[in-house]
Amino acid sequence: MFHTVAIVGATGAVGKEFISLIEQRGLQAERFVLLASARSAGQTLDVRGEPHTVQDLATTPFDGVDVAFFSAGGGRSKEFAPRAAAAGAVVIDNSSAFRMDPNVPLVVPEVNPEDVRTHQGIIANPNCSTILMNVPVWPLHKANPLRRIVVSTYQAASGAGLSAMLELEEQTRDVLAGRKPEPKVFPFPIAFNLFSHNSAIGPEGYNEEEIKMVRETRKIFHAPELAITATCVRVPVLRAHSEAVNLTFSRPITENEVREILSAAPGVRVVDQRDPQHFPMPIEASGADDVLVGRIRRDISQPDGCGIELFLSGDQLRKGAALNGIQIAELLAHQ
Amino acid sequence: MFHTVAIVGATGAVGKEFISLIEQRGLQAERFVLLASARSAGQTLDVRGEPHTVQDLATTPFDGVDVAFFSAGGGRSKEFAPRAAAAGAVVIDNSSAFRMDPNVPLVVPEVNPEDVRTHQGIIANPNCSTILMNVPVWPLHKANPLRRIVVSTYQAASGAGLSAMLELEEQTRDVLAGRKPEPKVFPFPIAFNLFSHNSAIGPEGYNEEEIKMVRETRKIFHAPELAITATCVRVPVLRAHSEAVNLTFSRPITENEVREILSAAPGVRVVDQRDPQHFPMPIEASGADDVLVGRIRRDISQPDGCGIELFLSGDQLRKGAALNGIQIAELLAHQ
Numbered sequence: 001m002f003h004t005v006a007i008v009g010a011t012g013a014v015g016k017e018f019i020s021l022i023e024q025r026g027l028q029a030e031r032f033v034l035l036a037s038a039r040s041a042g043q044t045l046d047v048r049g050e051p052h053t054v055q056d057l058a059t060t061p062f063d064g065v066d067v068a069f070f071s072a073g074g075g076r077s078k079e080f081a082p083r084a085a086a087a088g089a090v091v092i093d094n095s096s097a098f099r100m101d102p103n104v105p106l107v108v109p110e111v112n113p114e115d116v117r118t119h120q121g122i123i124a125n126p127n128c129s130t131i132l133m134n135v136p137v138w139p140l141h142k143a144n145p146l147r148r149i150v151v152s153t154y155q156a157a158s159g160a161g162l163s164a165m166l167e168l169e170e171q172t173r174d175v176l177a178g179r180k181p182e183p184k185v186f187p188f189p190i191a192f193n194l195f196s197h198n199s200a201i202g203p204e205g206y207n208e209e210e211i212k213m214v215r216e217t218r219k220i221f222h223a224p225e226l227a228i229t230a231t232c233v234r235v236p237v238l239r240a241h242s243e244a245v246n247l248t249f250s251r252p253i254t255e256n257e258v259r260e261i262l263s264a265a266p267g268v269r270v271v272d273q274r275d276p277q278h279f280p281m282p283i284e285a286s287g288a289d290d291v292l293v294g295r296i297r298r299d300i301s302q303p304d305g306c307g308i309e310l311f312l313s314g315d316q317l318r319k320g321a322a323l324n325g326i327q328i329a330e331l332l333a334h335q
Numbered sequence: 336m337f338h339t340v341a342i343v344g345a346t347g348a349v350g351k352e353f354i355s356l357i358e359q360r361g362l363q364a365e366r367f368v369l370l371a372s373a374r375s376a377g378q379t380l381d382v383r384g385e386p387h388t389v390q391d392l393a394t395t396p397f398d399g400v401d402v403a404f405f406s407a408g409g410g411r412s413k414e415f416a417p418r419a420a421a422a423g424a425v426v427i428d429n430s431s432a433f434r435m436d437p438n439v440p441l442v443v444p445e446v447n448p449e450d451v452r453t454h455q456g457i458i459a460n461p462n463c464s465t466i467l468m469n470v471p472v473w474p475l476h477k478a479n480p481l482r483r484i485v486v487s488t489y490q491a492a493s494g495a496g497l498s499a500m501l502e503l504e505e506q507t508r509d510v511l512a513g514r515k516p517e518p519k520v521f522p523f524p525i526a527f528n529l530f531s532h533n534s535a536i537g538p539e540g541y542n543e544e545e546i547k548m549v550r551e552t553r554k555i556f557h558a559p560e561l562a563i564t565a566t567c568v569r570v571p572v573l574r575a576h577s578e579a580v581n582l583t584f585s586r587p588i589t590e591n592e593v594r595e596i597l598s599a600a601p602g603v604r605v606v607d608q609r610d611p612q613h614f615p616m617p618i619e620a621s622g623a624d625d626v627l628v629g630r631i632r633r634d635i636s637q638p639d640g641c642g643i644e645l646f647l648s649g650d651q652l653r654k655g656a657a658l659n660g661i662q663i664a665e666l667l668a669h670q
Binding site for chain 2: 148149150152154168169172173176187188189192193194195196198200201204205206214227228229231233235236237238242244246255274275276277279281282283294295296297298299300301302303307309311
């Protein structure tokens with residue numbers, strides 16, 4: 001039980017998910033403080049049935065706050081998370097600002113809950129695509145250390161916020177009505193289209209989203225040498241990411257072993273029916289807590305029996321963001 | 336110059352593309368015969384500005400036909416292609432009916448044009464995802480033999496025909512209006528969703544589309560042992576497929592070598608600008624003849640320097656189907 005819980009970025013897509021999950025998960029606190037930019041301050045949002053006025057992040061002190069969920073962009077996290085931590089709060093930060101900071105634990109509760117203990121006021125919530133991949137891949141890695149991961153993502157609009165989800169709907173209406181879609185949030189039309197994730201491309205030719213999947217997975221798994229390559233793609237889906245994951249293990253592994261491990265894994269729901277077909281889909285992952293995993297099969301391109309293919313879908317706003325943060329807070333509450 | 340060219344399945348999405356390409360590519364023939372099922376017979380379609388009545392495939396003989404483009408499903412190909420061949424036509428068959436038949440050449444003109452010569456009346460047009468991957472991958476394989484391909488696809492509705500494209504639009508309208516989408520052509524909702532390609536799953540856990548990419552590529556490349564794994568996914572895009580392709584070569588290869596080879600490769604357009612970003616997208620591939628290729632980068636998960644990542648988009652109805660067939664006919668015309 002916390003005294004005061006703050007939600008920074010309360011009016012955003014992830015912020016709203018935090019509020020709904022606080023209710024659903026029964027996160028206990030005497031007081032909830034909703035914070036956002038000056039532009040959104042003054043709005044009223046219900047938390048556990050009680051109306052709360054959103055306050056201006058820039059002018060509201062963090063005194064008395066135990067836990068602060070930050071989801072207001074990297075810039076605001078960099079500026080305000082250290083202030084919140086200095087005021088005594090534990091910040092659970094959904095931005096990328098502190099994820100690779102060696103003094104900040106980066107936590108997926110199903111993977112490395114013990115890392116929460118090492119925090120110095122800030123705990124980082126990993127990138128959404130990273131979390132969704134890590135939840136099913138970790139128990140497999142524990143059973144049979146991975147040598148290599150090749151992942152291709154199918155990422156929903158929600159990863160770019162509420163305005164991106166609205167843009168997908170608006171543009172789709174435009175295309176169906178014969179109007180030219182007008183990109184505002186995304187640099188390219190998203191309606192009936194897809195494009196390489198538009199985060200900046202680094203010197204190696206990978207975009208930031210891809211590099212996050214590589215580096216964050218290594219940090220979370222405590223496997224600094226793990227070979228990972230990723231291709232991140234935005235698709236016209238609203239709020240669940242999917243990923244095609246090709247795995248190479250140290251030793252041969254069978255489809256049945258993988259299915260058994262995943263069936264017992266926390267946070268995973270195996271959805272892998274071949275006839276009639278039923279596999280992970282964004283519309284079924286949306287609103288679900290679990291990462292749906294299916295298409296589990298031996299990789300026929302690896303004749304040594306060390307390869308496995310799988311396909312997953314998970315809610316980008318829940319397990320990919322707010323739910324993972326709430327679970328980190330639950331770990332703190334149990335300490 | 337041919338005497339008579341027949342288009343079987345003339346009223347379908349690929350059939351219509353054949354008709355438009357005959358005009359655009361200037362394919363010469365004295366006579367065009369349009370054929371379709373009894374249900375579609377009687378319709379009138381223009382070929383090179385002249386109205387043509389669609390005739391019933393079941394009752395129209397193939398006498399005098401030099402080339403017959405078949406795109407009316409595997410069942411009709413199995414029944415009528417041998418009849419057309421027996422009547423003296425060369426069948427260019429877009430179905431999967433004969434692709435793996437050792438007596439039937441399977442041809443991507445940029446890859447194995449010489450195989451056309453071995454035909455015995457039927458030439459198979461490969462699967463759309465296979466063609467689009469083969470066009471850029473072949474010149475790389477020629478320069479530095481491939482050891483392994485890991486591909487994940489992002490396949491448009493058009494691969495399931497005109498009715499699937501209409502279903503995507505109709506369902507999207509439904510979802511935007513708050514109505515529940517009703518799947519008819521696809522087994523699952525396609526609007527704002529994606530799902531594992533719904534072709535039948537075989538004993539190894541791969542679906543038919545994936546197995547086609549594996550086996551057809553091996554046949555076209557004359558590389559029966561080439562290690563390939565594929566994950567095929569249907570996405571809410573209208574008519575261009577995309578693919579994330581991870582390649583492992585026999586020897587180290589640089590990003591620049593790949594870019595140079597692809598820049599000179601027939602049927603390929605390199606679209607690979609990092610800042611501001613411009614990479615292959617379905618909306619730009621739609622209606623184009625070339626396969627767009629970008630996101631070319633060294634695979635950081637392969638420290639030996641033998642790995643390359645790339646991303647492609649290509650028009651499923653053109654190079655993925657009708658254009659490849661027309662190019663095969665052009666090879667025949669030059670013989």
